[in-house]
Amino acid sequence: MATVALSNVKKSYGDVSIIQGVDLAIQDKEFVVFVGPSGCGKSTLLRMIAGLEDISAGELRIDGAVANDVPPDARGLAMVFQSYALYPHMTVENNMGFALKLAGIPKAERDAKVMGAAKILQLEKLLDRKPGQLSGGQRQRVAIGRAIVRQPKVFLFDEPLSNLDASLRVQMRIEIARLHTELATTMIYVTHDQIEAMTMADRIVVLRAGRIEQVGTPLELYHFPANVFVAGFIGSPKMNLTPVVMKSAGANGATVVAPGGGEIFIPVAPTAVATPGSAATLGLRPEHLTLSDDGPLSGTVAVVEQLGGETLVYVEIGDKILVTVKLAGSGSVHVGDRVKLAVITTEANLFGSDEMAMTPLRRAPVAGKGH
Template sequence: MAGVTLKNVVKRFGSVQVIHGASLEVEDGEFVVFVGPSGCGKSTLLRIVAGLEDASEGEIEIDGMLVNDVEPADRGIAMVFQSYALYPHMTVEQNLSFGLRMNGNPREDTNRRVQKAAEILRINELMKRRPKQLSGGQRQRVAIGRAIVREPEVFLFDEPLSNLDAELRVQMRVEIARLHSELGTTMIYVTHDQTEAMTLADKIVVLRDGKIEQVGKPLDLYDDPANQFVAGFMGSPKMNFMEASVKSASNGSATVKLVNQGGAMITLPVSDGPAVGDRVTVGVRPEHFRAAGQGDCDIDLNIDVAEHLGSTSYIYANTKSGEQLIVEREESRSEVGLEKLTASIPAQQAFLFDAQGKRLN
């Protein structure tokens, strides 16, 4: 088992720089998820760790060893690809054993490893089948099996679940979590799905435009995002952002006017004082809205669509000036069919960001 360290990793494709000095520490046995919108460089960063791409600058260490010039196969890693990348002309068994056979691994050991992987993933019955005779979920298991057989120090997953349907995705997510607790191996997992990130990770790395925006435990990122991007990315439904301008600012608090909420005012605690007149953004998670009068600032909303899920409901509502907000409510049968809603923002749970998206409170 091994940890992974990235030091100021830069990647350029020709003149285009896609990774801008990424530094990161992955502890031994940790499950780390790289998450971010498509094109943020998360897959590239993973491929740099794998050795499928060279870093233009910076250092990559695996188990304390500098591996920049080490061949991918000698880095002690195994990778699961988004498209599974199974060898289409080989049976499942051959797929699993191919790498070992090609490298002259003793037959008995190969068989033992293949058998063990098949048991862990419960694919014993599929061993004689070809990839095209398997379902998406089964293919994914085989792809993971091929990684397990290598007995790697570090597992790399590149969006492994994105080709599966929603139900299978949940099922495989649980499987991968189980695998991690069974093997205890370091895993780095790339996804654009923040739910996957939240549910799987010991540590999440949020990337945007080739830069690491924040690193932390899932709930820490959720509760304490470093900036507006992370706040918006983590959580489903998304955090609501409301335009505002600073009316007054004193030591430790600022009063802002919500521009699109009919001029409603709210006073928020701030650590980094904005100046009067600054454009700012107030962020409120859907579940943090309270009933009218129970928060610090009431806003009137016209309900656009209401999704009643049984235990909870998501209200998609518009303010007078057309800004859409999502409000989560504890399900109340009496609210079905309602057209208007007054929600209240609790100052203690609201976030404040400056025009550049930097967190102010």
């Protein structure tokens, strides 16, 4: 059992406020990912949970007990660092057993635990090597092994994959996800890569400028972004965020005028700011746009990216406004073509002039992810 609860946690250096009041409850055995652009405070938040940074205000509870002033090693957490932070002069075995050695655990027991962790991570043959003789992926595994050996209540990962090359990153992503199932421990993972967040998380916490923008399962965030920021951050290729003007709003939905004059009816519950004539943002995922001769949007194809299984078409629908369209297969669209685009309106998101989402009315709710 290990829960982590933050209530109104703040961090400031002098006058500069880094974390501006974060409330979050992390359940036992949950895999939570903090994601956000660089400088959003996600690493700071993780380091505050780890005890490497002081908490300026608010309360941190681990397993229900207030842990604000508990030293890092007594919190029962283990952290995997971005630079791996292995001790360069120690062998892999000693690196992994260092915490146990300091805790005064007898050698036989220590060796057994290190061996156990090494087996999980396939490091048995590397135990006598030093970190300098290992590849990036192996070092990463040793760093994880060092965390496993301590049998922590909560694992903390600080951008652990950002120093690896792309293919290795995919592989380690799978390994960490597998590890989470195997060890059945609470894990908190920080990344700026929304793909890592989408693929590994039970729940994602999107941060911006020291505030939580939205918390939810990956699919909740994907289909029901709370605001323009989350909509633009989650998903790849990015959601098209097109400036539109409100025409009318009713109980069943709202009609907006898109660039180029086309009118689109979106089934959402209009908010107070959705007055006719006001500016709004239409959020359309690339896969929710189709080529159609009677579509409300029209423009010129600017770029075509053939990915084999799918094709990304960039269409310029207004002055400097590009929308991305994802088509299945290798489409027959060419640069310079005039095309018309239709919108799957039940999947479209509409954001008011305050950048907050209006609740979609006719969209199937996301099934909860079991864990």
